[in-house]
Amino acid sequence: MKEQEKKIKRLEAKIEYQKEMIEQQGADIKQLVDYKNQINIYLLNNLLKNYNMNLIDYQQLTDLKTESNTTFHKNRQSIQEARKVLDEIVFPKDMEDLKSTLQKTLKVLEDSGIYK
Numbered sequence: 001m002k003e004q005e006k007k008i009k010r011l012e013a014k015i016e017y018q019k020e021m022i023e024q025q026g027a028d029i030k031q032l033v034d035y036k037n038q039i040n041i042y043l044l045n046n047l048l049k050n051y052n053m054n055l056i057d058y059q060q061l062t063d064l065k066t067e068s069n070t071t072f073h074k075n076r077q078s079i080q081e082a083r084k085v086l087d088e089i090v091f092p093k094d095m096e097d098l099k100s101t102l103q104k105t106l107k108v109l110e111d112s113g114i115y116k
Contacts, residue, residue, distance in 0.1 A: 079110045 045055055077085070083106055091099045 079106055082106055 041055070044058065048054055048058055083103070086099065086102055086106065089099070
């Protein structure tokens, strides 16, 4: 019986050691991910500086996109409603081609049955 208890104690010690190693590796991976994120933020910030922008500007743009996506998906329109809204919108001169592209896209969505 004592031999059995010794084996159990050794196994428990091995398991505890393995748990500690896994926790350490997890901490190492977390540090690596944090470091990678810091590098990405640094690179993004330097890129934005080339355009007289900063991280706050970038955050505002991503917030706007998120809000736009939420609004779009919450107020799902029919193809006919989307086409009517698109027809009423007056695009700036330099974006008039976009209106035609969007109209073609609506036609493809309607014809494919993806969007009704």
